Amino acid sequence: MKALLLLEDGTLFEGKGFGATGSQVGEVVFNTGMTGYQEVLTDPSYCGQIVTMTYPLIGNYGTNADDMEATLSFAKGFVVREACDMPSNWRNRKSLHDYLAHYGVIGIEGIDTRMLTKRIRTKGTLKGVIASGPNLSAEDAKSYLQQDLRTDQILQVTTKSPYRCPGSGRRVVVMDYGVKGGTIRSLINRDCDVIVLPANATLQDVLAWDPQGILLSNGPGNPDDIPFAAELVRELLGKIPIFGICMGHQVISLACGATAKRLTFGHRGANHPVKDLRNKRVYITSQNHGYVIDEASLRSTELELTHINLNDGTVEGVRHTRFPAFSVQYHPEARPGPDDSDYLFDEFMALIDQFWEGR
Numbered sequence: 001m002k003a004l005l006l007l008e009d010g011t012l013f014e015g016k017g018f019g020a021t022g023s024q025v026g027e028v029v030f031n032t033g034m035t036g037y038q039e040v041l042t043d044p045s046y047c048g049q050i051v052t053m054t055y056p057l058i059g060n061y062g063t064n065a066d067d068m069e070a071t072l073s074f075a076k077g078f079v080v081r082e083a084c085d086m087p088s089n090w091r092n093r094k095s096l097h098d099y100l101a102h103y104g105v106i107g108i109e110g111i112d113t114r115m116l117t118k119r120i121r122t123k124g125t126l127k128g129v130i131a132s133g134p135n136l137s138a139e140d141a142k143s144y145l146q147q148d149l150r151t152d153q154i155l156q157v158t159t160k161s162p163y164r165c166p167g168s169g170r171r172v173v174v175m176d177y178g179v180k181g182g183t184i185r186s187l188i189n190r191d192c193d194v195i196v197l198p199a200n201a202t203l204q205d206v207l208a209w210d211p212q213g214i215l216l217s218n219g220p221g222n223p224d225d226i227p228f229a230a231e232l233v234r235e236l237l238g239k240i241p242i243f244g245i246c247m248g249h250q251v252i253s254l255a256c257g258a259t260a261k262r263l264t265f266g267h268r269g270a271n272h273p274v275k276d277l278r279n280k281r282v283y284i285t286s287q288n289h290g291y292v293i294d295e296a297s298l299r300s301t302e303l304e305l306t307h308i309n310l311n312d313g314t315v316e317g318v319r320h321t322r323f324p325a326f327s328v329q330y331h332p333e334a335r336p337g338p339d340d341s342d343y344l345f346d347e348f349m350a351l352i353d354q355f356w357e358g359r
Ligand SMILES: NC(=O)CC[C@H](N)C(=O)O
Pocket: 045, 217, 218, 219, 220, 221, 222, 223, 245, 246, 247, 248, 288, 289, 290, 291, 292
């Protein structure tokens, strides 16, 4: 089956379709992970994006029931050099082709993903159309390019109603901007009583659960598109300990007066080096973000820079100097990726205990 990928700068790639058929418009981004494609496909932070993997052979170990970060895939398309159609792994349930077809994601293979990645690196992430099926024409794909990219991704991916994963330990409310299963599991592994609330829950909704800690999750899109999130966090600062991950980190930062800016091509992969400035240790981290907090904007806030990215020096973590709140731009739940940063969940537990001790 023929498939096309057309970029807004006019570059056209022709390849072979796999997975679902149809046409979709999205932001074309690249991920440098050699493995972890199933976690990438089910990470809600990729909502609205067409993801290309830079590693040339994808699908070797198939797909399974354990590596789902959400029950759906929100990616608009998946671009690979070569999709393996004979996976080999004891956990394998479905080939990548069947998996994408099942979850409605359009795949294209056989294109020059190195050239595509280089283009994104120089020009920045680009709008694109992915199309697969019979009777395709570049003209049809071009007409799809006229569509605007949506900016309401968080409302598309957040839970529609609250749910609870009961536990005997600390009660933590998770603000779901597109939370990954791995984050909830990291809390469950620490016996937390986890309540997951929709992204637009109000202060009353949060306080009704009488939480001891708040976790602000990862999520898709531009943090400036969800001003209600920063407003809520402003109300919670100093009252309940807060830990922010990725979008959650951006939300805390905006709530404290910092600003976010767009990175040219983002950080998406499983081996980004991050330095913890407090102990000078370097951690290898899993990342997926297109925006970053502007370091200069931290100066007029009560936030202190705690982590930086060693590839480009950008902000990777902050801590409030007066209130119990801290956050990181990367993925400590490590799905996929090295679990070097798991200790941050322990720091969150310690922060909760410290804050409530003697109150
Ligand atoms: N994974 C995330 O939470 C990413 C945050 C935000 N959507 C960004 O791209 O910067």
